[in-house]
Amino acid sequence: MAKGAVKMTRSIAFNNAAIEIKNVDRTYIDANGNLVEALRNVNLSIRAGEFISFVGSSGCGKTTLMRLIAGLDKPQSGELFLDDKKIESTNFERGYVFQQANLFPWETIEDNIAAGLKARKIYREHKSEVGEYIKLTGLQGFEKSYPHQVSGGMAQRASLARALINNPKVLLLDEPLGALDAFTRMDLQDKLIELWQKRGTTMVLVTHDVDEAIYLSDRIVIMTPRPGKIEDVVEVKINRPRNRNESEFIEIRKQILEKLHLANKH
Structure with missing residues (x-):
């Protein structure tokens, strides 16, 4: 496989995964009294020390999944684990x-x-x-x-x-850079990478910015529109620091955008 090539698969499992998401479904009643199926049969392993991002259209369940990992919400069915311990509530970890x-x-x-x-x-x-x-x-x-x-x-x-001062095992980042100007955003992307490399904290990012996901992540999870399911998992094999103008970066961007387009047709 050439340098920077992309490996795509529907599921990747790792030994000693920091987070295990198993057969998770989540539905809720919206403000108009309608039943909303936010997530359907989500399965994923996130390894300790990994930087992983979730991308997908608005309303595809990315933030819902983050809240489940955080323990701020509970699934209708399925389970989530951190280091083999079931996630049932919030915790400084x-x-x-x-x-x-x-x-x-x-x-x-x-x-x-x-x-x-x-x-x-x-x-x-x-x-x-x-x-x-x-x-x-x-x-x-x-x-x-x-x-x-x-x-x-x-x-x-x-x-x-x-x-970070609470020394968490996992840092959940729910579009934390979305409201910032482009220069500040890129500066904080570099700071995130620096902190991640120094601390070895497992980082899970939700973002609408495909370039941001490629720049930061080891893997990128592509989700379908509601009900949110995992469409594909993209492994990013580019050495850091990464250059957004390099051919490998551009090729990965193209493939992710194509996958997002396919996911949105479901």
């Missing part, structure tokens, strides 16, 4: 970063980052780590600033630091 930073407006950046430690009553023992994560996310000089005093990109850096 699974950090969640939303599209909006959702920082506490009355707290400084420093105190926002420390919020999880304080909630777990371990702040005193880990107080020194707050400064380490401020440095790691490039927020030096803004420790005493409030959320309204910093840019959207800085607020998202603080949100990442707040999630």
